[in-house]
Amino acid sequence: MSKYVPFILFVAVAGFCSSLAVADEAAFDKIEPILMDHCYDCHGDGMGKGDFEMDNFETVAEHLDNFDVWYEIWKNVRSNLMPPAHKTQLKTEEREKVLAFIESKVFKIDHENPDPGRVTIRRMNREEYRYTVKDLLDVDFPAYDVLPADDTGYGFDTIGDVLSISPLLMEKYLEAAERVVKKGVPTNGPEIVEWWPNLDSFKDTRSGDWGGELDAF
């Protein structure tokens, strides 16, 4: 029995793949007439204006693998650059169909179930660290002296992916934290101010002579 398992698996996987390919072909068959009407005059049937051919493929699967070609088509259709202005333009729903086809079948974007990707947990860069410390503890911390310059990505120093923490940098941050705490948090509890009034100021400076006024009571 077990010797059949690989075979059954193979048939199942092959069947799954070919049903995907069939679905792709069916989707392409709906789109191709739009491209034939509006593009192939100049980019098909042997025409390659702008060095761009759109029907130069053996199988639909191979065609859909050609990311660069479809990306160019997507850009030009989306921005209304093609067909050229003097030619009949795509109707809005035709344009939307072509774009949706490219997005789902070539770019593999699933509109129903979008995948936003992962979010990188990020640390502050030293500039952000400095200002946060200032806001929270009112300590003007010399971040530029203590922490090394942050790495940049795409020209920015706020990209989570490049703001990594090496063991050495971790030590720097611990050192920074100690310095900040030393400056920002008082270690000798609150001071109670003592003050004594001058007791002499309450004394009656007149001599012991009360002039008999007390007699009235």
Ligand code: HEC
């Ligand atoms: C009347 C002829 C004509 C039709 C129809 C036409 N194009 Fe073009 N296309 C051109 C010419 C000419 C160029 C080259 C000129 C240029 O690069 O500006 C070009 C260039 C392109 C390029 C290459 C642009 C680049 O940046 O290299 C793409 C992609 C393209 N067309 C896509 C399309 C698509 C998609 C359609 C149909 C929706 C279409 N074209 C319909 C004439 C046409």
